[in-house]
Amino acid sequence: MKITFLSVIAASTIFFACATKSSATSTEEKPKAIQLFNGKDIKNWTPKIRLHEAGENYANTFRVEDGLLKVRYDGYDEFNQQYGHLAYNSPFSYYLLRLEYRFVDEQTKGGEGWAWRNSGAMLHGQDPKSMLKDQDFPISIEGQLLGGNGTDARTTSNLCTPGTNVVIKEKLFTPHCLSSTSKTYHGDQWVTADFLVLGDSIIQHILEGEVVLEYNKPQIGGGSVEHYDPKQKPDGKILNSGFIYLQSESHPIDFRKVELYDLLPYKNDKAKMEKVIATILNDKTRL
Structure with a gap:
């Protein structure tokens, strides 16, 4: 975002x-990790790309090659704000999600400047089948993933809120995005990001064992989402479960691990x- x-x-x-x-x-006792990405295919996932119906993987945007889940744009003439999201087919409520990702190559033609080395993990998202054809982002909480340019500071594991709000330090937070306290990850290095999600009680973004951002009471509200079905946006509704998405915003990205520990x-x-x-x-x- x-x-x-x-x-x-x-x-x-x-x-x-x-x-x-x-x-x-x-x-100590711990649940077995659920490999949301099995290293072979995306049969358990549903793509939803703006201007296309749910289930259509336009231009093979989301693909598996060399054991990696890749987001690519070689089939695009121009990005044309065709924001894409890949939803895992089962919703979750209490869990720890771990991603291993890296940004690669160059941004595709037509991508916005803010979308350079930009992707995300959408948490507590709406059902992809409930998204309209022209909808840009799922109503969800986004753990924003950003890469550095080799020089300037640029945090990752930030928060963005398409169609949602959260509570921070007992106050409703309504701006669209909030930076974390993370360091910058430059180049094509692999980054491991954890997201601890406990229903509506707390969500934490964790990097290298340190919490870099924390909030609670995620709820539907606010803006920064367009062309949605109004029935899917009852403002004020608390979000305690939902779908997990990986994002496509015009810059190629690889995921080599997407695993989840179910804490319910x-x-x-x-x-x-x-x-x-x-x-x-x-x-x-x-x-």
């Missing part, structure tokens, strides 16, 4: 304070939830 220059909030400790400093080890079984057991999250984040074999 489009970048706006807003003040950042201070980095927070992880929701469960023991998560990165705990003595928990890999021997621990929803009513805070102590066990703490241990599970700590174990997942401290598992060095996942890095």
